[in-house]
Structure formats: structure tokens, C-alpha cells
Amino acid sequence: MKAVVVEQYAPIDQIELKEVAVPLVTLGHLRVRVQAASIGFVDGLKVEGRYQTKDPLPFTPGTEFAGVVDEVAADVKGFAHGMRVMGAARSGALAEYIIVPPSAVEIMPDTLKPEAGAAFRTNYLTALYALGERGSLRAGEQLLVLGAAGGTGVAAIQIGKLLGARVIAAASTEEKRKFAASFGADAVIDYTKADWRDALKELTGGHGADVIFDPVGGEVSVQAFRSIAWNGRHLVVGFAAGSIPALPFNLPLLKGGLLIGVDVAQIARREPDAQARVMAQLSTWLNDGRLTPVVGKVFAFTDFRAAFKTMQTRAALGKMVVRIG
Ligand SMILES: NC(=O)c1ccc[n+]([C@@H]2O[C@H](COP(=O)([O-])OP(=O)(O)OC[C@H]3O[C@@H](n4cnc5c(N)ncnc54)[C@H](OP(=O)(O)O)[C@@H]3O)[C@@H](O)[C@H]2O)c1
Structure with missing residues (x-):
């Protein structure tokens, strides 16, 4: 599969799209075929090794994504191949596939496009x-x-x-x-x-x-x-x-x-009740159509560097999204 791979902390210009192995599903996890990933401020800092916590090298950046469940470990309930999901992980979203625990994803409303799902959480x-x-x-x-x-x-x-x-x-x-x-x-x-x-x-x-x-x-x-x-x-x-x-x-x-x-x-650790309340309210608004996540600009996977640069140069309007699948 194709993935953005950070081998050394460096400006985004020096980061490459590489061919890597499709990750295997481990117990307690599911594999999602990523259709869209969004770029956040923190992603830019992580690539350069300037965030407060450093991802061990090599790593694939990208925290927020939307896609389709590809494979589910035998011990995971509630998800099946083909379900549309959106979610967030510590890293790894700028790739064709990502492995996540079920707590990292939720079902994406039918009305949302993957670009909007990736811009949500x-x-x-x-x-x-x-x-x-x-x-x-x-x-x-x-x-x-x-x-x-x-x-x-x-x-x-x-x-x-x-x-x-x-x-x-x-x-x-x-x-x-x-x-x-x-x-x-x-x-x-x-x-x-x-x-x-x-x-x-x-x-x-x-x-x-x-x-x-x-x-x-x-x-x-x-x-x-x-x-x-x-x-x-x-x-x-x-x-x-x-x-x-x-x-x-x-x-x-x-x-x-x-x-x-x-x-x-x-908040997931310190105020789980507040997180649950907020996510429930957001889901209600998403499902009844009162809230649609704003997608600023969509970039092709090969143009991922431009998505980072637009955000880093104060030029972005809304969230920058990379279309992957
Ligand atoms: N506390 C949390 O839980 C939490 C959660 C999410 C994000 N954040 C943080 O919130 C901040 C903003 O995130 P965001 O996703 O909204 O970022 P964003 O999309 O890049 O928007 C930031 C806005 O800041 C303004 N800005 C002023 N000076 C800037 C400069 N020198 N460079 C870039 N932007 C500048 C820009 O608006 P104008 O050009 O109109 O001034 C820009 O639209 C980041 O520091 C991020 O890490 C915190």
C-alpha cells in the first residue's frame, strides 16, 4: 500500500510517499481502508519533531480519517467488513490502510462524504x-x-x-x-x-x-x-x-x-462522561442534518505536501483534507 512515511523529523518537503506492506490486523483491532484523512496543526508539528510528544521513527502521520472497515479481529464486536467509519488515531492516517481499536472509530452517517467524516472529530x-x-x-x-x-x-x-x-x-x-x-x-x-x-x-x-x-x-x-x-x-x-x-x-x-x-x-481519560455527552450531542446533530463538518480544500494523495503547506502558511480556509481511496 501507499503511505506517507517520516523516516527523519524534517520539513514536509523532505517527506515521501512510499510503498509499504499492508498492516496486519491484531487482536482487539480492525483495519480500515482509508478514503480521506485530514491535516491538523499538530500533524505538521509531529512531522518536524516539534510536538510535545515524539512519534518513534519511522511513522506515518495523520490522525483523523474516514473510510471503510476492511477486516475485523475475531474478538471485536459491533463492526463488520464494509461498514463506513470515521475516527481518529495517534498517527497513521495518511496511508491506504490503518489499524485501530474499535474505540477509535464510529459509524459514519450515510449522508456524510468521507472528506467531511475526516474533518469531523x-x-x-x-x-x-x-x-x-x-x-x-x-x-x-x-x-x-x-x-x-x-x-x-x-x-x-x-x-x-x-x-x-x-x-x-x-x-x-x-x-x-x-x-x-x-x-x-x-x-x-x-x-x-x-x-x-x-x-x-x-x-x-x-x-x-x-x-x-x-x-x-x-x-x-x-x-x-x-x-x-x-x-x-x-x-x-x-x-x-x-x-x-x-x-x-x-x-x-x-x-x-x-x-x-x-x-x-x-478528556477521554479525565472526563469520560463529558466526552460521551459531547459525542452524543454531535452525533445527533450530524444524523439529523443540522451539522455538516466543513471541508476547506481537498488534495490528491500525491499532493499531501501542499495540504500541509497551505495550513502552515496561514492560507487555509477550514480543514485541509487529503483524498486517499
Ligand atoms: N486545545 C485543544 O484541545 C485543541 C484542539 C484542536 C486544536 N488545537 C489547537 O488550536 C490551534 C488552531 O487549530 P486549527 O485547527 O483551528 O488551526 P488552523 O485551521 O490553522 O486555524 C488557525 C487560525 O489561526 C490564525 N492565525 C493567526 N496567526 C497565525 C499564524 N502565524 N499561523 C497560522 N495561523 C495563524 C489564522 O487565522 P487568521 O489568518 O484569520 O488570523 C488561522 O485560520 C492549534 O494550535 C491547534 O494545535 C487545540
């Missing part, structure tokens, strides 16, 4: 866990989404609307703001402008943002916190801008605001 789990479980976003509240045209950002717009919030999307270009608006944002802001907080104040009628979804980090995070409403919640999701901001402690006091961390990587 991390971003939507993050958005609903952050906004619902951590941020307690309520209907009628004002939600500010930073990096709103990015993978998690656009998911936060959709989930924010489903939770009944008024969503204000902040993004750096006209194209990104249009993209954010097309997925339901009620208003948009150019947060690269020096006076963007004045625009936010006006848009919220002087109230400020009740909840801030922040996958960006850097100076914009501190500015956003300065515009938080009384009793507002600022959700720390990520640092796509590359720098970790430092918040003066007087600001939470003066604003009556909360800074709340979000880490979906830990």
Missing part, C-alpha cells in the same frame, strides 16, 4: 467541549471566535449558532471573513486592525464578548480578554500564532472574567 469535539462544557455558552450570549476561518474556528461558529449564541467571527482577510460568514457568523471583524476592539464594542452594544473561543494566542488574545463582558469566559484552545500570551492578573479582576483552559486530548 477533533474540531467539533473541541468546539462543543469548549463552548458547552467549559464555557457554558447560553442561548442569546455573544460569542467571539478568533481565527474564525480556521479548522476549529469555523467549527466554533457552527456550534455557537447551534447553541443559540450570536456569533462574531474575527479573521485576518476579507476572503476568510466571507468564509466565516458563509457558515453562519452574524458579524465579522478584521482583528488585524489597530481599532478592532472598538468595532467589537460597537457590535456588542458596549457589552463585550460573553465567551471568547481562542485558538490563536499571541497579542490578540490579551486584547480580546480586555474586551470580555462581565462574567465572561475566555477559552484557551491553541496558539496558532506561535506565541503564548501572558495575561496581567489584574484583568480577570477588573473584568470579572474567567480564563479557562481546553484540552480535548485529556
Whole structure:
């Protein structure tokens, strides 16, 4: 089978698509024929060996995928050859086949295409866990989404609307703001402008943002916190801008605001009930058609490097997906 193989941690330009053996199914696992895999921020860091945990070399990158069950170990119940599934693994999704435990996958609704299935799990789990479980976003509240045209950002717009919030999307270009608006944002802001907080104040009628979804980090995070409403919640999701901001402690006091961390990587272990609640709600929305995962751009398998580069150069709108099968 064909697989992207990282033999040395290196920039994506130096990584090759190789011919490798189809992996064998081991007890407690199933083999999925991958049809689509999506590229996340973390995948780019892992390829270069810059993520907090390093995958032992050689490895195949790619965490999120959708495909068809190919073979099931004798001790695994509930799955059969031919079932359409979507899921996430620690690595290995940029390959024609992947071996995973059943807990890593779920049945893909008939209405979803593999590209959308591959773009689902991390971003939507993050958005609903952050906004619902951590941020307690309520209907009628004002939600500010930073990096709103990015993978998690656009998911936060959709989930924010489903939770009944008024969503204000902040993004750096006209194209990104249009993209954010097309997925339901009620208003948009150019947060690269020096006076963007004045625009936010006006848009919220002087109230400020009740909840801030922040996958960006850097100076914009501190500015956003300065515009938080009384009793507002600022959700720390990520640092796509590359720098970790430092918040003066007087600001939470003066604003009556909360800074709340979000880490979906830990919830299966620390809050399994919350994870189950969030996944059940997402499944309901997916199955009744109220939620469709946003696919930004689809790349051919041979063009996997372009998918990484689009994301790494701040050029991506939505999630980058590689079509494999
Ligand atoms: N905490 C968690 O559980 C969790 C879960 C998923 C992801 N994350 C993290 O969240 C962050 C964002 O993930 P994502 O999938 O939304 O990424 P993404 O699709 O690349 O979007 C990130 C957005 O950040 C903005 N940005 C500002 N400065 C940037 C820069 N120098 N380079 C790249 N983007 C920049 C961009 O919007 P503008 O151009 O409009 O500014 C971009 O659209 C990552 O750090 C990721 O690791 C955390």
C-alpha cells in the first residue's frame, strides 16, 4: 500500500510517499481502508519533531480519517467488513490502510462524504467541549471566535449558532471573513486592525464578548480578554500564532472574567462522561442534518505536501483534507 512515511523529523518537503506492506490486523483491532484523512496543526508539528510528544521513527502521520472497515479481529464486536467509519488515531492516517481499536472509530452517517467524516472529530469535539462544557455558552450570549476561518474556528461558529449564541467571527482577510460568514457568523471583524476592539464594542452594544473561543494566542488574545463582558469566559484552545500570551492578573479582576483552559486530548481519560455527552450531542446533530463538518480544500494523495503547506502558511480556509481511496 501507499503511505506517507517520516523516516527523519524534517520539513514536509523532505517527506515521501512510499510503498509499504499492508498492516496486519491484531487482536482487539480492525483495519480500515482509508478514503480521506485530514491535516491538523499538530500533524505538521509531529512531522518536524516539534510536538510535545515524539512519534518513534519511522511513522506515518495523520490522525483523523474516514473510510471503510476492511477486516475485523475475531474478538471485536459491533463492526463488520464494509461498514463506513470515521475516527481518529495517534498517527497513521495518511496511508491506504490503518489499524485501530474499535474505540477509535464510529459509524459514519450515510449522508456524510468521507472528506467531511475526516474533518469531523477533533474540531467539533473541541468546539462543543469548549463552548458547552467549559464555557457554558447560553442561548442569546455573544460569542467571539478568533481565527474564525480556521479548522476549529469555523467549527466554533457552527456550534455557537447551534447553541443559540450570536456569533462574531474575527479573521485576518476579507476572503476568510466571507468564509466565516458563509457558515453562519452574524458579524465579522478584521482583528488585524489597530481599532478592532472598538468595532467589537460597537457590535456588542458596549457589552463585550460573553465567551471568547481562542485558538490563536499571541497579542490578540490579551486584547480580546480586555474586551470580555462581565462574567465572561475566555477559552484557551491553541496558539496558532506561535506565541503564548501572558495575561496581567489584574484583568480577570477588573473584568470579572474567567480564563479557562481546553484540552480535548485529556478528556477521554479525565472526563469520560463529558466526552460521551459531547459525542452524543454531535452525533445527533450530524444524523439529523443540522451539522455538516466543513471541508476547506481537498488534495490528491500525491499532493499531501501542499495540504500541509497551505495550513502552515496561514492560507487555509477550514480543514485541509487529503483524498486517499
Ligand atoms: N486545545 C485543544 O484541545 C485543541 C484542539 C484542536 C486544536 N488545537 C489547537 O488550536 C490551534 C488552531 O487549530 P486549527 O485547527 O483551528 O488551526 P488552523 O485551521 O490553522 O486555524 C488557525 C487560525 O489561526 C490564525 N492565525 C493567526 N496567526 C497565525 C499564524 N502565524 N499561523 C497560522 N495561523 C495563524 C489564522 O487565522 P487568521 O489568518 O484569520 O488570523 C488561522 O485560520 C492549534 O494550535 C491547534 O494545535 C487545540
